Amino acid sequence: MSLADQFELVVGVDTHRDTHAAALCDGGGRVLAQVQAPATAAGYAQLAAWAAAAAGGRPLVWAIEGARFYGLGLARHLARAGQQLADIDTARHLGKRRAGKTDEIDAVRAARELLARPRPGQLRADGDREALRLLMCDRDNAVGCAKTARNLLAAVLVTAPAGVREHLRRLPARQRPAACAALACPPGADRQTLVLHQTLNRLGQRITLLAATATELETHIAALVEHMAPGLVAAEPGAGPLSAAQILLSWSHRGRIHSEPAFAMLSGTAPLPVCSGRTHRHRLNRLGDRQLNRALHTIAVNRMRHHPPTRAYVARRRAEGKTDKEIRRCLKRYLARHLYRALNALDKT
Numbered sequence: 001m002s003l004a005d006q007f008e009l010v011v012g013v014d015t016h017r018d019t020h021a022a023a024l025c026d027g028g029g030r031v032l033a034q035v036q037a038p039a040t041a042a043g044y045a046q047l048a049a050w051a052a053a054a055a056g057g058r059p060l061v062w063a064i065e066g067a068r069f070y071g072l073g074l075a076r077h078l079a080r081a082g083q084q085l086a087d088i089d090t091a092r093h094l095g096k097r098r099a100g101k102t103d104e105i106d107a108v109r110a111a112r113e114l115l116a117r118p119r120p121g122q123l124r125a126d127g128d129r130e131a132l133r134l135l136m137c138d139r140d141n142a143v144g145c146a147k148t149a150r151n152l153l154a155a156v157l158v159t160a161p162a163g164v165r166e167h168l169r170r171l172p173a174r175q176r177p178a179a180c181a182a183l184a185c186p187p188g189a190d191r192q193t194l195v196l197h198q199t200l201n202r203l204g205q206r207i208t209l210l211a212a213t214a215t216e217l218e219t220h221i222a223a224l225v226e227h228m229a230p231g232l233v234a235a236e237p238g239a240g241p242l243s244a245a246q247i248l249l250s251w252s253h254r255g256r257i258h259s260e261p262a263f264a265m266l267s268g269t270a271p272l273p274v275c276s277g278r279t280h281r282h283r284l285n286r287l288g289d290r291q292l293n294r295a296l297h298t299i300a301v302n303r304m305r306h307h308p309p310t311r312a313y314v315a316r317r318r319a320e321g322k323t324d325k326e327i328r329r330c331l332k333r334y335l336a337r338h339l340y341r342a343l344n345a346l347d348k349t
Contacts (some may be wrong), residue, residue, distance in 0.1 A: 005076050009060035011051050012088075012111025014103045015039070017072035021103035024049055024054050025111040036102055039070065063088050063114035065106065068124050075123055084119030086112055114138045124252040128333070131247055132224050138241075139217040146210035153180065160196060168200075180204030221245050236342070237310070238302035243295040249345050250292040263340040266267035268293040270330045284329075293332070296339075300331040 001009055007027065014021045017039060019088045021270040024033040033054045037043035051060060067087040075085055114120060155177070157165050157286035171179050171180045176283075181204030185197035222241035225233060225248060233244050252265065257263045264270035268288030274281055304324075310331070 005330065007061045007115075008058050009055050010063055010114055011060055012063045012107045012109065012114070013047070013065060013074065014106035014110060015066045015069070016062065016103070017070055017073065019043075019103070020047065020071070020074060020183075021049070021107045022101065023104065023107035024051060024060075025108065027115065029108075029112045029115055031108055036103065039073065041073075041077070043292075044074050047074065048078060048081060048083070054171040060084075061114070061120065063110045063120075065110045076126070076128060079123070084120075085123055086114050086117075087123050088121070107290065110183070119258065122256040123254075124249075124256065128224060128228050129249065129252055132221065132228065132245055134222065135217055135221050136245055136249065138219065139214055139242075142210045142214040142217065146207050146214065149203055149207045149210065150177075152198055153177070153200070153207065153328070156196070156199060160200075161193075164196070167300060177204040177207035181208055188285070218242065229343065232342065232346060236299070237307040238299040239301075241296075243298050246291050246295040247339060250289045250295075250341075254344055257340070260337050260340050264336045266292065267296055267332070268337045269296065269329070269336045296332045297328065297336050299335055300328050303331065304328070 002068055009027070009032075009175035010024065012023045020039050020043065021036045022034065023031055025031055033050075035047070035050050037046045051218075061084045062075075062076055063086050065088040067075045067085065074088075078085055101176050105345050122180055129246075153269055157168055160168075168176055168179060168183075180200040183200050183204070185194055189197070209284070220242065222233075224317055225241050225244045228248055229244065233241055236244070239247075251257060251263070257266060261270060265285070266288050268285045268290065272285050272287075274283045305311075313331075314324075314327055318324075318329070322330075
């Protein structure tokens with residue numbers, strides 16, 4: 001059964017920064033009307049009024065491509081108006097460009113892609129979930145910039161004079177940025193030495209500030225995770241606030257992911273069948289949300305190192321001839337099932 005059996009009309013929308021292109025299609029995918037509007041509040045109202053007039057009172061569903069990016073403003077406007085929405089991903093797939101590439105063609109493709117699906121893709125939640133996403137983005141940026149600054153500091157020290165280089169390299173890596181920030185240039189130094197010390201001062205201050213920022217953001221993330229899913233981190237061995245935050249971001253809210261197998265596919269832990277003729281096997285799933293997969297991997301590794309029941313399971317599986325990679329994959333599949341149930345149970349309370 002496809003959505004074509006449930007909805008009479010579908011509006012596909014191809015979203016961009018400045019304009020949105022929309023196409024109204026019937027249940028068979030035939031184009032009934034098309035329009036383009038600016039990506040502004042007035043443009044959102046124009047699209048909603050156009051769709052209502054073209055539908056003539058018949059129920060419709062919106063298929064918005066990029067509903068969490070350029071299409072987020074339109075999605076929020078339509079959600080407030082009580083419209084039914086579906087998120088269409090922007091990933092490339094076979095045959096997507098065979099008919100050419102225009103905004104109008106992409107709008108029609110979004111509508112037809114929704115019609116071919118067994119169920120609409122729900123939008124991720126706003127509110128606390130969006131606040132958590134922003135905190136995670138800010139923290140990841142701070143960590144990435146600090147890593148870039150540390151790499152630059154290491155490169156600068158390679159060509160620094162022997163005295164400066166040996167003094168700083170004797171220090172533990174965590175103390176080195178603070179030492180660079182406090183480094184004083186000798187009086188009467190030449191321009192090269194002066195610039196070297198100024199560069200080390202700036203890099204040390206930058207790394208220290210970014211590390212403090214990341215720590216502060218992690219505190220906010222931990223508090224918000226505990227608010228959104230009380231007791232989740234404490235109840236799940238191997239899970240920390242950052243891993244739990246990524247799981248909450250991918251899961252979003254109860255009802256968005258309709259089943260355990262769907263969550264396993266989203267996390268990339270469900271093996272994909274590769275069968276043809278007399279060949280019957282499965283291969284590793286490298287699709288899905290890779291950040292969610294990484295969070296499950298981190299939890300699995302922590303449990304293998306520090307959780308006694310998991311360590312006993314690992315020992316038993318090793319005795320059966322399984323490799324550590326295979327054991328981790330088994331653990332990640334278990335974690336995907338277990339966390340899906342735990343999140344749904346938390347959301348009911």
